[in-house]
Amino acid sequence: MININTKDIVKKYGFKFSKSLGQNFLIDSSVVRDIVEGSNIDKDDTVIEIGPGVGTLTKELSLNCKKVYSIEIDSKLIPILKEEFKECNNVEVIHKDAMKVNFNEIVGENTNFKVVANLPYYITTPIISKLLLGKYNFNSLTIMIQKEVADRINAKPNCKEYGSISILVQYYCNAYTIRKVPPQSFIPQPKVESTIIKLDKLDTPRAYVKDEKFFFELIRSSFNMRRKTLKNALKNLKIPNDIIEFSFKESNIDPKRRGETLTIEEFAKLSNNILNLINN
Template sequence: MENLLTKDIVEKYGFRFSKSLGQNFLIDNSVLMDIVNSANVTEEDTVIEIGPGVGTLTRELLKKAKKVYAIELDSDLIPILTEELKEFDNFELIHKDALKVNFNEIIGGEKNVKLVANLPYYVTTPIISRLLNGGYNFDSLTIMIQKEVGERIAAEPDTKEYGSLSILVQYYCDIEVIRKVSPGSFVPRPKVDSIVLRLDKLKNPRVDVKDKDLFFKIVRNSFNMRRKTLWNALKSLKLPKETMETAFSNAEIDPKRRGETLSLAEFGRLSDCILDLS
């Protein structure tokens, strides 16, 4: 069932979509409610929404949450959101680029914080990376993103989708695929399918590593050129040959393997063994 509110608001204000901002507004009410319900927002929760559009999803979140902060970059949407959501005293609009926002300033001392967003495709990976690497106090991230990116996030080792993004998200989160979303659920229609994921932050990272920065550096280097063996990919670390030989031996990992075959635990083991010897 279509959500007429989105189309009505777009028409009411004569809003023009921006291709450069990757704007595709959700018009399918069943998807909208699936996002809201899977985010499991309660009156104890503070919600941060990135890219609220004309506020259709925001409105539903405001009905459930203690407070909703909506971060919107497009100046043309600010007066629309201000007017359409003026009835809610638990709404705060932040006119900024989500990639430059200090989320700790928004979160403050709040303990129950959830992020909900229909993320523009072009900023999906940088925003997810920033939210997870920043150590922010989120309980969960319920996001609608490009299906291809969602499949990479949830991918298992030894598949073509598996890569550094898979490891980043799985290091910090449990992943639940909520549903797939067709292009017809948006206006204007995107050229690709979308997917809704819920990422629940783990209390502790999935693997315990001695040096997180080194761990992720090894992961990135291992996937920079996927067809390279680990031995060749990790030459960029510029460590002595003997050190690397011993590290691989101690980690019980064949240096002829490719990065895409290693589990998080194996990357963690290799990282710790390299650290111990360098």
């Protein structure tokens, strides 16, 4: 296990934190250890890290896997990272916006990879969505995120946390909580608790869906107006009312239910039945 020297590196280079980039760097070695151990990476693994900061997690990853591609958007951190890892042959620092890169191209089109990161809070949901919907060759995603988002990811039907992100993640992955992380584990300290969560991608999605794009449109419509019944919430899909009503009947779903009560399988059934009626 490495010695955490985040504060020393920040001081050495006179680095100033950017609030707009959501920079909170780890200073707790036990958290770094738990992220790496929880990710189950080994010497044959290729890892993509998003938002390496000054490289605290990067260093530990480099000691435990074959190759680390660290993607950093902040131009002020690039020379720091390149200097700190100039003698580390299996770390490649990439100065890009992670939301604008093709991860498959970075690692090689036929290479499977794992994502391990202390994600800035503001890009958590966009990055998860990008990875899941972009058909990337990743096996697992081990990330530290805001506790509130982790709770939503793990949520089950019939609770306020359950929503579109819950279904998106659970449709594609098994989710595991590794541990909670207090604000004191970072500099500067965030105002909220964090959670380390691991998402293992399923070989096939959790339910059969004829058209994933429509499936997720249906889900978003169902949660955009949570207080409305499904029948009213789905009106903005511009689908004839008779098709919607018959689809509820075929799916054995009460149209007076709300979206937050439906399982993934029920959403899949409703989505498929609507498409069947539209196409017939």
